[in-house]
Amino acid sequence: MESMTGTWRWGVGLAVLAGLAVLAAFWMIFFYVPTEASMGVVQRIFYVHVPAAWMAFMAFGIVALCSLGYLWLRDERLDAISVSAAELGVVFTTIVLVTGPLWGKLAWGAWWVWEPRLTLTLLLWFIYIGYFVLRGATDNPERGKRFAAVLGVVGAVDIPLIHVSVNWFRSQHPRAVILRPEGPTAGPEIVITLLVSLLAFTLTFFALLLFRYGLEKLRHHADAVRFAAESPRQAAPVSGGVA
């Protein structure tokens, strides 16, 4: 329980920093950055849409790495981080899938276009919904964790595909404006505002990840208490815990 308090304290600290960064980002998005010439005010969705997409990629990257570690070491902490990051990945991908059509309707004249980047992002969302379905699909929780970990590793292949899809295929989605070998093509105000927004989203992401990880530790603790209550002569659950 000691480590749970530490996780909680770090989460609260990061949440406070995230709140400050969110306020700064809001000020920059609505008062500092100039209106983009070709798309107008709707381009401001960019400052939520793009950082949310980067957070989703980072979340599923963490899922892939920790799932790989879990398959190798069978460390329950890695599984706890995986499931926490996967849940956040679904939240941030949902933000991407909700904000994108609101921008696309005015920029392209359509809420949704079945073009490579959008389709692959929707596929990513379904893969990680499948991750949770798989975890609960078997009677044996350990087997469910293993199956989900395999999907977590395999599903991450979609992330680089989403990134390169705008260059490899004929795509209606705008190409990268920041992560380009020859440097960003957007103006400095746009780049700075995006970076502040990205900082706000990153701090929010890690604060939520710590809270979700703390919840997972508490769940393991509850399982251990329940196990001890049901079989008083046995000291600890067989699978161990994450605390």
Place this chain on the structure above:
Amino acid sequence: MRTLLLLLALWSAVPQVIPAQTAPPAVEQIAPSSPLPVRPAPPRTLRAHWHVFVAFALAWALLFGYVLSLGRRFARLERDIQGMHGAP
């Protein structure tokens, strides 16, 4: 009633406000988007502001909803643990 009249007056003032926004003060050009034929710039209407508002509102509502769900799950687990400790 006075609030409603005030809102109606503000709403009727909107068409006069919008044309002033058609020429943005500062101009930033984002990346050339795609090899597909370039569509004309979207009309600068109040609709664009609504899309921005809804996008931001939904994004933060999702995050707050997630925080609330975390809080509810925490509370339920702590109740369960206290119940198990209190159980004979």
